[in-house]
Amino acid sequence: MSAEDLPPELVPVNGALTTVAFRRSVRAKRISLRIDTSSGGLLITLPMRASRRAGLALLQAHEGWAAEKLAALPQALRFTQGAAVPVHGVPHVIGHVPGARGGAWIEPGRILVTGEPDFLARRVTDCLKRLARQHLTAMTAQKAQAAALKPKTVRIKDTRTRWGSCAPDGTLAFCWRLICAPDYVQDYVVAHELAHLRHMNHGQHFWALTETLTPHRDAASEWLTRNGMELLRIG
Template identity: 45%
Template sequence: MPELIELAPDCRVPVLWKLSNRAKRLSLRIDPRKKVVTATLPPGISPEQAVKFLKAQIGWITKRLASLDQAPAFLPGRQIPLEGKLHTITHQPAARGGVWIEADQIIVSGAEDFISRRLTDFLKNRARLILGQELRAQAQTSGLSPTRLDIRDTSSRWGSCSSSGRIMLSWRLIMAPAPIRHYLIAHELAHLRHMNHSPSFWALVNQLTPHRRYAEAWLKQHGSTLLGAR
């Protein structure tokens, strides 16, 4: 269970401690859905050192946690981004057809209790369609061919590439603008040739997409809100 750590007067945050023999340094990440700070501790770090490190990062921690309050909520009347464009969730309980798009609205039918689930399923299916099309297009252009595409729901990673050539992408990418999706697909395609983050890997990424710098800055600012959407 997370432990409440006082970083400053009137500032206590939930922290989940994770011991790792493989970690070389103390690192932090925010779980966007649980709103918990995960602190990974390498061997030899004392509790006092860990808390001191947390207090030194109070600005980053509080800013990231505060940004999660801006995460899109799958509720009637709220707006969520779809392929980078804001759409208003409109509930039509008596309608039939599940979920569909009309202009700048996402219409959700059925009982209100099932809006979040139905909308999530709709976004996942759209992600399979759109991200699949975009991956195939970039694969054809680059000459790099993955063996399979998996669409998943992850708490911290936008994508991954296995040694067998299988690429995984988060369905939440369907909410991001096209340049962001282009960059992250290029990133995973580059791993088909370089299973690391070496200079050669980044050189290939830069060849595959012109959007790297913009996408990295955008994800740093907005990524946690998409990961926390529900």
């Protein structure tokens, strides 16, 4: 759990100025470095007593790796007028209809957004989150009933590092950006997290149960390997 976010700074990484964010965490046992898909920069997580200087030393030691990963980041897909946003894997073009009412809604091939231009991105995000909540919750309920599994609840989160999670109390959580992926990918992620209700590991029995809940393990895993980073850069 993040206890304190420190001011970011611009740091040269292989000669290119890069935004580096720092986060203190009461859970962190050691300093860690990862790509921040939201900003297109880097995130250094520090234990409570670790210094910013120590974090920068870790970055310096792994500068080549960081530069390679940053260069491989796909371009961010921002929610702007005319942008083509995938919904269930199908491109939908954002259209601004300022004189209409209704916030934002989805039609075949289009996402229509009302109101002032400054609110467009937020309204598209809210619309996709609502759709993700409806669709993934329904899919979870259907699969859970068929397998006699009982999740406590389903939550939709704005995560940038994982597609889903299963808490010890049976709460399932999914990244809202999954609604942008093809249906078979969503089907696999839901099955994966449901299987964790019975097996909190990735052992043989876990995978056997997962494959009874979805026929899409291999295809979906391959799709996420190819397109996962691009998916995380949406919004």
